[in-house]
Amino acid sequence: MKIRILLTFFIIVWIGLLVRVFHLSVQSNDYYENLSENNSIKTELSAPVRGEILDRTSEPIAINELGFKIALAPHLTKGKDTTLLDKEIAYLLSMIPTLDAKKIAKTYKQHDSYYNHTFIDVVDFIPHETVIPLYSLMNLRDTIKISPSPKRLYPYGAVASHVIGYVAKANQKEIDADPSLQLLGHVGKNGIEKYYNRYLQGVAGERRIKVNAHNVEIEEIGRSATQENHNLVLNIDMRLQNFITEAFGNRVGTIIVMDTHGAIYAAGSYPEYDLNTFVSGISSKEWNRLMNSVDAPFTNKIINGLYPPGSTIKTGMGLIYVTSGMLHENSTVKCSGSMKLGNRAFRCWKGTGHGTTEISKAITQSCDDYFYKGALQVGIERMSTGLIRMGLGKKTGIDLPNEFIGTVPSRAWKREKYNKPWYQGETLNTSIGQGDFLVTPMQMAQYTALMATGKLPIPHVAKSIGNNPYTPNALDVLTPSEKSKLPIIQRAMRGVCNDPGGTARGFVSTRFPIAGKTGTAQTTGIAQGTKQRQSEHSMDYFSRSHAWFTTYGPAENPQFIVTVLVEHGGHGGEATGGMVSSIYNKLDDLGYIQK
Template sequence: MRMRIVFAIVIAFWIMLLTRIYYLAVNSNAYYEEIAEQNVIKTQYIPPVRGLIFDANDKPLAVNRLGFSVAIAPHLTKKAEILDGEIANLVSYFSDLNATKIKKEYIKNDSPYNQDYINVVEFIDYDKFIPHFAKLSLRENISINPSSKRHYPHNDLASHIIGYVGKANQQDVQNDQIAKLTNHIGRSGVERFYNSVLQGVEGVKRTKVNALNEELEQLSYTPPSSKNIKLTIDLELQEFITKVFGNDAGSVIVMDLKDGAIVAAGSFPEYNLNPFVTGITQDEWDKLIKDVDHPFTNKLVNGLYPPGSVVKMGMALAFLDNGMSKNDGYTCTGTYELGGRKFRCWNSYGHGFVNLNSAIRESCDDYFYKSSQKIGIDAIVPILERFGFGVKTGVDLPNEFLGTVPSREWKMRKYGKSWFQGETLITSIGQGNFLVTPMQVARHTAMLATGLNITPHFLKSIDGVDVDFTPKDDIFSKFEKSQLPYIRHAMYEVANHPKGTARRYFTDTNVSVAAKTGTAQVVGISQTEKKRMREEDMLYLQRSHAWLTTYAPFEDPQFVITMIIEHGGHGGSAAGPKVSQIYNKLLEMGYIVKKSKK
């Protein structure tokens, strides 16, 4: 009996052994072949050099400075004398390197399983490195590789449009294979919006290596590639608008009405892009974010302001869409009473009888109070949203804000409270909770000037291939298009009629301009005051923002210029002279072409 048990155990053992041999030799053959191949064939991913950014005339806006990176051989952590010697040698050549940081970076990445050299210096400028190249290249523990660093030759010019490249964080590396290779990624502006285009595609090098990771044979090589982009902005014009804007805070947009191409734009103040490539200090960051003029905010798409009177054209279209006539009018006495509360017109003496044309021309608040009360907020909001407010413009900049068009539903959702009639009045003149971005106002003005659904944009071409932004004819109804001439005529009189709120500021402009001024209050002023305090008598941060949105030439609309000057007071006086200079520059540079008279 015992012998049988022994035989059974022996037979069971041999069956298990033969089964295992079969599994290893036959069944797992493919798996171990793959493992063996991985041990023999090394695949190396090569980071691409980031694509360049040019202006419309091929002038560089973002380039790559050439240089070298330095790596140290692995497995030297336990050989402190050799490691410290290599680091000391590097620092002797380049005194701005920090030996402590280099050693810390090396130890963090050293591993028994890693056979690759460990990168310890990302970039040293070509001219600085080349005198020491020969000596360093002879050191067996040092590996020198070509490297590049993003550079912005114009420092702060158009900083919010171009954006910057910064170091990739852990999440970036996890989500983006290229960021893992380059250790950098687009952080703002078109650098971020078109990051996938600019960063390119990695190269792949497959080589046969031995057990010591020594290369025996190159099997295949696919070089890395990237694409350059050209923007619509004109560097010369960009420099001009920056000079014209001066030390004021705010933004300006100059848009071509053919297809929405933005030939110049700025969010002011601007900031130097270059320090962000390698990382700025905490002191530099604190200075930026604590500045009362918010230089780090892209005011083109992230600046939220009450639109003030620049919304009155859209309001007028809503009135016409809901049964009012261009000839309907009221007598403005300077105040309008509702529910025992008086709502003030900016002209405390009143405008007398006003209709749609004169109300826009002279920016009469009373006309919009009474018309909005007649139509109601529910009929107004959908029109404003369709014509560009409370929605994204589609501009190619990251994190564009929506703004706010107040409504019954919006208030109930946000505050859980009912809508009051007085809020309709305040909304009708672009105040209260109404918030827009400068880009929305520019697009809205472009729609009025052309009758088309225009998408503002900065991209012109990718690797020499133009990108199509042809406007769509799908925004205005047939009736609304028939009403646009009345709106346009009123805007023309704003800049050309003796009573126009901007007339005096365009007398020296060499093209005919259609315009609308706006004053957006920053602080509430009691409506019980018959005559409000003058802007110049208020503290700077309490002064109203000054809006001016325009298009020209009136007879043949070619460009929109929208400008807001923070705490500038009155739109006409603060922005008018600046906008006039820009139109004259557009004419001088050949952007605006006057039609010859027959």
């Protein structure tokens, strides 16, 4: 019996050993073969050159400055002994005295370890003209590796900074999301550089080599080329972009110049900032200055600035009114300058009133009272639903990152946000673009294009991506009834700029008729007891209204949209009419206006 038990035990042990041997020699063969290959085959990646950004005339907007980076061999330090490292740093400084020895030493020590067998980058960029005379001599040293390292350069500095964006060193979060950034080092942080980053950065090349136990290359066994020079052509014309920047001067706000199909020919958010300061790292002093500025230079006001639309909203609002079934184009109100609702007076901007007013006069002369009284008949639900359909309260779809959606107030919106009921007074405020109503300048430009053509275009900065033109289709959002009544709104918008009594009549001086709508969006409420409204220019700067003027031209053959917002600029037409006129005349000079 004991012999049987002992025999069984030995049989079980031998079976277990045989199974283990089989597993190690046969089933694990692939695993150990791959492990062995990984130990003997090394992959070297080569960074692609980032694609350039060009304007519509092929003028370079973002390019790559040719230069080199310097790397040192690993294991130049042994514990606290830095003799070898110090020797190499001294040599580098003898060649290029402008290098920072302390920074090189710190960078090297951060990345050197017993397990690291690759060269360590210690200088990110040295200009081409500095390195070329020294290249052959420095390259003879086994401990120094010099390799190409282009640096992003923005020839126009601060011009169009919020549209173009910039590249800077990738942080750990970005590297985790895209491991290729470990090699590339830099990534698009804002604007077009960020939105089209994957395309612009290209694809790394790969070289597979066999090495021995000492990490010495034996042979090359495979290679794939980099996919690079993915250039991007924009709709932007830098001649026009420079012009609008000069025209805007030291004001705070934004300008958008877009064709009626949505192509952005120029767009600026002001104040701007020099993009080149971010490529190599901005100083803390400059960063704090920009961050603490009350003018918010880092905010892309084109798509992230949220402002009450003021009277610019009256065009679409009027279209909703005359197609509501409650009002029609001949419906009139008697504007006396003020309307009572409960214990509150809702004023028209014109204290003496506009008298008998229908939709065309209400838009041309911007009568608030018409829209107050119309809003009580049409109601907030029809108003908000129609405006959202016209593109407000949602993203325009522009090819820029982190676009804001704004706010079109409604009962449901207020209940969800504040858990409070809706009041009729809020309906009146919404009808003239005040209260909680907020839009971005880009939304307003898109909305104006809808008024001009009856179609809602998708704004786009890119003209072509590689060999593929980028032309997103416009959206058909108007009802048949709205399309039939749209000419009424268009005639009124022409009247704003050309008719006696038009709110922009005295401020427009274009070579051809244009159409538009001014807006004076209040930032400070007016006390009920105030009899005589204070003039905008006599107010404290931050109490003044925002000045809007959104236009299309030529009036009879709409081709371009020009939307201007000046923060705390006061009256819309007065603050912006000259700028808008000069922009249309510049478009004509550049040959873009087809008469």
